[in-house]
Amino acid sequence: MVPGGAKRGESLGDPHLTSHFSLYNIPMPKSRTQYVCQQCGRISAQYMGRCPQCGSWNSMVEEVVAAPSAAKRGAARGLAGQAGPQRLSEIGGDADERLPLSMGEFARVLGGGVVPGSIVLIGGDPGIGKSTLLLQVALSLARQSPVLYVSGEESTRQIKMRALRLLRDSGDGMASQTIPEDLFLVTETNLETILEHVAQIQPRLLVVDSIQTTSIPELESSAGSVSQVRESAARLRELAKSSGIAVFLIGHVTKEGAIAGPRVLEHIVDTVLYLEGDRFQSYRLLRSVKNRFGATSEVGVFEMGERGMAEVSNPSEAFLAERMVNAPGSAIAVTMEGTRPLLVEVQGLTSPTAFGNPRRTPNGVDINRLLLVTAVLSRRVGVRLGDQDVFVNVVGGLQVEEPAADLAVAAAIASSARNAPVRADTVLIGEVGLSGELRMVGQMPARLREAANLGFKTAVVPKRMRRGEAWPDGIQVQEARSLRQALEMALLGKEESRE
Ligand code: TYD
Ligand code: MG
DSSP: OOGGGOOHHHHTTOHHHHHHHHHTTSOOOSEEEEEEETTTOOEESSOOSBOTTTOOBSOEEEEEEEOOOHHHHHHHHHHHHBTBOOOGGGOOOOTTOOBOOSOHHHHHHHTSSBOTTOEEEEEEOTTSSHHHHHHHHHHHHTTTSOEEEEESSSOHHHHHHHHHHHHSOOSSSOOOOOOOTTEEEEEOOBHHHHHHHHHHHOOSEEEEEOTTTOBOTTSOSOTTSHHHHHHHHHHHHHHHHHHOOEEEEEEEOOTTOOSOOGGGGTTTSSEEEEEEOOTTSSEEEEEEEEETTSOSSOEEEEEEETTEEEEOSOHHHHHHTTOOTTOTTEEEEEEEETTEEEEEEEEEEEEEOOSSSOOEEEESBOHHHHHHHHHHIIIIIOOOOTTEEEEEEETTSOOBOOGGGHHHHHHHHHHHHHTOOBOTTEEEOOEEOTTSBEEOOSOHHHHHHHHHHTTOOEEEEEOOSSOOSOOOTTSEEEEESBHHHHHHHHBOOHHHHHO
């Protein structure tokens, strides 16, 4: 509604509105200066000591923006709007056309393979294995179609040596693989030169390692700054959309996010994958946090080994491999990583506090969940923890965020405090409430089926308040209303553990 009650037609002549519109018709200056927050990417016309978006101090850096040439602007328009709107039914392109990958886990996280013309960002801490993983993908795809791997971080010789290592004979009798004909490598950081290489080689897949080393010389900021990273990514997206080439960008995440990280790129790309894991552990999780072509929060599990990243097709088994059966302080939780249930071992240890306040040390679980669980254990169940340090560890370097793991965390702690093992063939699923009650969690059937598949005989779960479908076969389900009751079911008694 236009203020003053004017009808819609009249507002067209409104002098305020016309002057407003003409604002947008101001001719673009040749180049201008802007200030970009290096923490969050906020752009401002003036310098500000404190970024209004993320609140960090002195993070604004002056950058000169070159006005795009007329030809480039035309090209961009041609890309976006070709010939005006088209009928949905007449738009070509088979939605299911994907480049197949020999790495099933990677393909699954992408939603079933590489989509031509898509742009995918793979983020992760330095040294976690991004280059290794993408070189493996490149090696495998290059057996079918040309692949260009551009590195701004390593020489082509280094990459070749890594490739040879990845293709090496595994010693299990399988012949070592040959080097694919159609994998092209180049060390380059100038985006314009990269685009020339792409035009010459015409790959199906382009890997850019990393987006932080790629730069456009005409932008007068240094490589790795927010505007360089964002502009490079935007141009690579144009390349992907106009040519149908699939583009993989590698982006480093730094702890403080000080260098322009994958965060500022998330809205530019189609898919964002994060490679996570503990650097001191061999397991790596590839997690999709955004995907225009598939489900998000899908997770693939890999193990970094001698010959690069190996798929772990049965991760639960791997995470439980080193478990000591019948040792106090160990419990099995079933958590969901995306749509996939994962069995993990949660370890607890209590030990008398030497001096001062008792400590609560979580590794792999949220500190607040740990504090809640210990408080409920001491107040509602009667496990004395007031003079005990409590340590909790999730085996395998996994980070478990879900409240569904509460029960296993509680059982691991109680088991250590009472020196009574948790039954070896039992999994524990459930959220712990403040009154000591056990609360239902989602996707129970999937969790129970995975536990049954791995040979677990019993599951202790929250009591169902609504009648649902029957529990899955193959596992005996014990329902508990409270944490106290659940622990009675799960922990071996004194006589039993002596057997
Ligand atoms: P890299 O892929 O270079 O990490 P990013 O690109 O994410 O920085 O991986 C580096 C680490 O991986 C390095 O510590 C060595 C290790 N690695 C293996 O353990 N096995 C292998 O086969 C390869 C190639 C690397
Ligand atoms: Mg790397």
